[in-house]
Amino acid sequence: MTDQHPSAPARAQSGTSGVQHVTERHEDNFTVVGNHLAQHPDLSLTAIGLAVHIQSLPAGSPIGIKALTAKFQEGEIRIAAALRELETHGYLTRARERLQSGRVVTRTVSYNKPRTTSPEHRPASPLPRPVSPPPRTEAPAAKPCRTAADLLTGLRTADSRLLLSERDVHRLAPQVSAWLERGVSVTAVERTLTSDLPQVPIKHPAAFLAHRLTTLLPPPLPA
Numbered sequence: 001m002t003d004q005h006p007s008a009p010a011r012a013q014s015g016t017s018g019v020q021h022v023t024e025r026h027e028d029n030f031t032v033v034g035n036h037l038a039q040h041p042d043l044s045l046t047a048i049g050l051a052v053h054i055q056s057l058p059a060g061s062p063i064g065i066k067a068l069t070a071k072f073q074e075g076e077i078r079i080a081a082a083l084r085e086l087e088t089h090g091y092l093t094r095a096r097e098r099l100q101s102g103r104v105v106t107r108t109v110s111y112n113k114p115r116t117t118s119p120e121h122r123p124a125s126p127l128p129r130p131v132s133p134p135p136r137t138e139a140p141a142a143k144p145c146r147t148a149a150d151l152l153t154g155l156r157t158a159d160s161r162l163l164l165s166e167r168d169v170h171r172l173a174p175q176v177s178a179w180l181e182r183g184v185s186v187t188a189v190e191r192t193l194t195s196d197l198p199q200v201p202i203k204h205p206a207a208f209l210a211h212r213l214t215t216l217l218p219p220p221l222p223a
Contacts, residue, residue, distance in 0.1 A: 031056040034113065037091065046078055047085040054092070054110045063108060077200055088207040090114030096215055106215075148176035151186055152209070158194040161202040168206035175213040183221045192216055 033052055040048060054063055068079045086092035093109045152169045155162040164172070179189050193209055202208050 036114065040089070043085055043089060044082065046074060047082040050079065050082045051086050051091050055112055064106070077198060081203065084204060084207040084211055087211065088204055094214070145173050145177050147180060147186065148173040151176055151189060155190070155193060158190070159197055162194065162205050162209070164206055172206060172209060172213065175210065178217065179213070182218055184218060
């Protein structure tokens with residue numbers, strides 16, 4: 001009698017290796033995510049996962065760094081870096097707003113499709129002044145922009161991790177100009193951007209500086 005071995009492993013159905021999908025239709029409690037995010041060539045795995053988590057949350061859910069670190073094993077540095085990546089690639093915007101009560105809050109907007117043609121994210125404007133400022137001419141506006149570009153270009157002398165491309169300098173210059181137009185000196189802006197830098201490598205210096213310029217922007221001087 002010939003021995004039988006019913007438990008012997010089945011022969012592989014395919015001659016190639018790689019993932020095989022078992023796909024079942026979701027009826028409820030699911031989130032649709034585009035491949036432009038799930039397979040993004042430049043985002044880190046942490047940023048992709050964080051974006052999916054944020055997109056799955058109901059409106060009004062807290063997604064500050066402290067709230068996220070309380071929920072996940074990643075520390076503040078990795079989560080903060082992932083949030084900056086999502087801002088850089090158009091999946092997230094964060095802006096600090098001053099309410100009529102004087103309280104400052106952070107407004108966060110998540111995009112399921114990246115903003116590719118929208119203007120760079122800027123903090124919300126302060127409450128309207130009683131008197132509108134006089135219109136500015138083109139000539140005075142050129143000087144702050146040139147000063148801002150020189151300031152950004154020179155940051156690498158303070159820390160080599162803050163080396164920016166020419167494109168990043170042009171993109172960040174208007175944000176630096178906003179500081180200068182509010183009466184902040186060049187030295188003060190440089191100090192804000194170069195002090196208390198993280199000890200870890202700064203993978204995206206442009207996003208790091210944009211975050212500081214946005215979140216630390218001082219209010220205008222009283223009229």
